[in-house]
Amino acid sequence: MARDAVVKVEILCHSAHRSDVLALLERVGNTHLVNAEAGEVSGFAPVSGESPGEFRDLRANLERTIQFLSGFRDEKGGPEMVVTRENLENTLADPQIRSEANEALALSGEIAEAEQSLRELNSRKAFVESWAGLPCRFDMVGRSGLLTVFAGVLPGASEIAVSLANEMDLVEILNCTRETVAFVAHRDQAQALGEKLSSLGFVPGEFAGLEGTPGEELEKLDLQTRQTRKRLSERKSRALKLSRRLPQMRMLWDAAGLSLVRSQAASGGLASSSVLVLHAWMREKDVPDFRTKLEKTAAAGIEVVEPLEGEVPPVFLTEHATVDPYLLLTDMFGRPSEGDPDPTPLFAPFYALFFGICIGDAGYGAALVLGSALGWWLVNRRSGNTRLFRLIFQGGLASILAGVFLGGWFGMEFKALPPLLQAPAMILNNLVPGYSPDQEGFFASNQFLYLTLGLGLLQLSWGVMVNLAKRLKQGEGFAAVLEQGGWMLAIAGLFPWLFNRYLLNGALYDISGPADSFFLYLLAAGALLIFVMGGRSAGNIGGKVGLGAYAAYGIVNLLGDVLSYSRLFALALSSAIIAQVINEIAGMVAGSIAGIGIVLALLVLVAGHVFNIAMAVLSGFIHTARLQFVEFFGKFYDGTGVPFTPLRYEARFVRIRDSI
Numbered sequence: 066m067a068r069d070a071v072v073k074v075e076i077l078c079h080s081a082h083r084s085d086v087l088a089l090l091e092r093v094g095n096t097h098l099v100n101a102e103a104g105e106v107s108g109f110a111p112v113s114g115e116s117p118g119e120f121r122d123l124r125a126n127l128e129r130t131i132q133f134l135s136g137f138r139d140e141k142g143g144p145e146m147v148v149t150r151e152n153l154e155n156t157l158a159d160p161q162i163r164s165e166a167n168e169a170l171a172l173s174g175e176i177a178e179a180e181q182s183l184r185e186l187n188s189r190k191a192f193v194e195s196w197a198g199l200p201c202r203f204d205m206v207g208r209s210g211l212l213t214v215f216a217g218v219l220p221g222a223s224e225i226a227v228s229l230a231n232e233m234d235l236v237e238i239l240n241c242t243r244e245t246v247a248f249v250a251h252r253d254q255a256q257a258l259g260e261k262l263s264s265l266g267f268v269p270g271e272f273a274g275l276e277g278t279p280g281e282e283l284e285k286l287d288l289q290t291r292q293t294r295k296r297l298s299e300r301k302s303r304a305l306k307l308s309r310r311l312p313q314m315r316m317l318w319d320a321a322g323l324s325l326v327r328s329q330a331a332s333g334g335l336a337s338s339s340v341l342v343l344h345a346w347m348r349e350k351d352v353p354d355f356r357t358k359l360e361k362t363a364a365a366g367i368e369v370v371e372p373l374e375g376e377v378p379p380v381f382l383t384e385h386a387t388v389d390p391y392l393l394l395t396d397m398f399g400r401p402s403e404g405d406p407d408p409t410p411l412f413a414p415f416y417a418l419f420f421g422i423c424i425g426d427a428g429y430g431a432a433l434v435l436g437s438a439l440g441w442w443l444v445n446r447r448s449g450n451t452r453l454f455r456l457i458f459q460g461g462l463a464s465i466l467a468g469v470f471l472g473g474w475f476g477m478e479f480k481a482l483p484p485l486l487q488a489p490a491m492i493l494n495n496l497v498p499g500y501s502p503d504q505e506g507f508f509a510s511n512q513f514l515y516l517t518l519g520l521g522l523l524q525l526s527w528g529v530m531v532n533l534a535k536r537l538k539q540g541e542g543f544a545a546v547l548e549q550g551g552w553m554l555a556i557a558g559l560f561p562w563l564f565n566r567y568l569l570n571g572a573l574y575d576i577s578g579p580a581d582s583f584f585l586y587l588l589a590a591g592a593l594l595i596f597v598m599g600g601r602s603a604g605n606i607g608g609k610v611g612l613g614a615y616a617a618y619g620i621v622n623l624l625g626d627v628l629s630y631s632r633l634f635a636l637a638l639s640s641a642i643i644a645q646v647i648n649e650i651a652g653m654v655a656g657s658i659a660g661i662g663i664v665l666a667l668l669v670l671v672a673g674h675v676f677n678i679a680m681a682v683l684s685g686f687i688h689t690a691r692l693q694f695v696e697f698f699g700k701f702y703d704g705t706g707v708p709f710t711p712l713r714y715e716a717r718f719v720r721i722r723d724s725i
Contacts, residue, residue, distance in 0.1 A: 421463025476644025521630025
């Protein structure tokens with residue numbers, strides 16, 4: 066079993082050493098802290114005085130600041146920042162970098178405000194320019210007196226204005242364009258002109274804030290624009306200088322994150338006037354070493370305590386290096402509950418093999434091995450999590466194996482392969498009767514489909530046996546043997562009979578012989594056991610029959626589960642066909658354009674196969690995971706366990722170098 070034994074521990078330290086103990090917990094990264102309940106320790110109350118919100122606010126402000134200043138630097142990667150936790154703590158205590166970060170955040174608001182002001186000024190300037198022909202001040206528009214000025218928007222103004230001026234003796238046109246118009250009217254005609262304009266759809270102009278003539282207002286707007294641009298330039302120049310401090314601000318962001326993690330850890334503890342108590346889960350084998358480090362660091366101690374009633378310990382899984390990458394998938398579904406086996410080593414070989422089949426090409430597999438090895442190396446240099454690259458690396462190896470036996474080599478036609486590369490595929494072709502030499506290799510034969518169904522049947526049978534072992538361990542005894550034995554009998558009877566009769570046309574055994582009846586008897590015996598055991602929990606005959614029938618109906622679902630594995634065949638076949646099409650297109654391009662045809666063909670080959678590999682990897686990863694989560698896990702696995710989440714800060718911008 067890869068499940069490590071965990072125990073609940075109680076850590077006590079003097080309040081003066083709180084920071085040292087929290088720093089040790091975070092550095093070591095092997096404790097799963099839990100909130101201590103008030104009253105759990107006599108004389109202690111929940112910790113007060115911690116302020117995680119302060120660090121959250123600081124990180125939120127820094128997030129905006131970093132995003133803002135990043136726009137002023139053309140960063141090409143640069144050297145990675147490698148720091149210690151002490152470096153981060155010192156950064157958090159540096160008042161200058163905090164002040165500069167606050168200044169940069171204020172600058173971002175001022176720059177945004179100035180840019181908005183420029184847009185408004187330009188819009189206002191365009192409006193005033195549209196009234197450049199107005200021969201009066203803007204503050205005269207709409208003012209009543211001896212003369213009244215009307216100015217605004219009027220549909221069809223150029224035609225209507227002349228007509229109105231001719232109709233009314235005391236009205237003159239001041240300015241007129243296609244859509245805007247300005248009239249001056251004597252007070253004897255002002256009311257009539259206003260009513261006439263209103264009936265024609267006239268909309269008075271918005272001249273609020275404009276007082277002088279159009280020329281005077283344009284001069285004011287030009288001055289304001291120059292001042293705003295100067296202010297904007299000054300702010301951007303200062304922001305450019307502050308952007309040189311981006312590395313320190315990023316360090317400050319991670320420093321705030323480190324302090325946030327520690328502050329949250331402390332807030333879940335209990336405290337008296339002088340002592341802090343923390344409760345956590347820890348691997349049993351880690352306790353002695355951690356006790357030694359704790360006693361060297363501070364006036365503190367650690368003791369193993371009994372869990373509270375109903376408290377569920379978190380699950381810590383330690384896998385063999387070969388299986389460890391597949392913890393990525395286990396965690397996607399859920400850690401094992403108390404009665405679950407560790408599923409990772411149980412599905413890892415199947416996942417790798419099925420992933421390789423989905424790719425189905427030895428050349429693609431070699432490319433995956435090289436690419437994932439490079440990614441593995443790069444991520445490992447940054448002390449990152451390499452599980453995904455290691456999983457793809459193993460999948461690439463499986464793809465090479467699958468491609469060798471499927472005859473897949475960068476989409477080359479099977480008949481064009483040398484006999485040495487055809488030979489492994491011929492081995493699989495002859496496993497199941499019915500292969501014809503006219504078929505284009507193993508991809509085009511029914512044997513490939515049968516192989517994927519057979520592998521699915523093998524994994525599902527393995528899941529039934531794992532479930533039997535799980536239930537025996539839980540003490541179900543003979544009942545588990547009968548129920549899971551019923552499923553094994555149903556599998557042993559249904560699928561040989563079904564495959565031989567409907568897929569292999571009697572190639573396995575004589576359909577009219579006694580073997581056919583034998584497999585049906587096995588199926589019937591299995592169905593009967595499933596029916597009886599499935600209904601045993603009901604309290605009356607009707608309930609037993611109903612539950613038993615529902616359980617027996619699961620045989621149909623089992624058939625659907627096996628058929629789901631045909632997706633391996635479909636994905637491999639589609640990838641192979643796309644690869645062949647890419648090769649054909651490249652061949653046509655090479656011969657159609659003299660001189661550069663070969664170069665274009667190489668581009669088609671590289672781009673096409675890279676795209677096909679990417680799609681095959683994505684499809685293979687998702688669909689193979691689905692087969693594990695839905696079909697295989699459904700036979701024995703709950704996955705409702707609590708994951709072991711150690712107190713550990715994962716930096717974003719820097720790589721933390723541990724000193725212990």
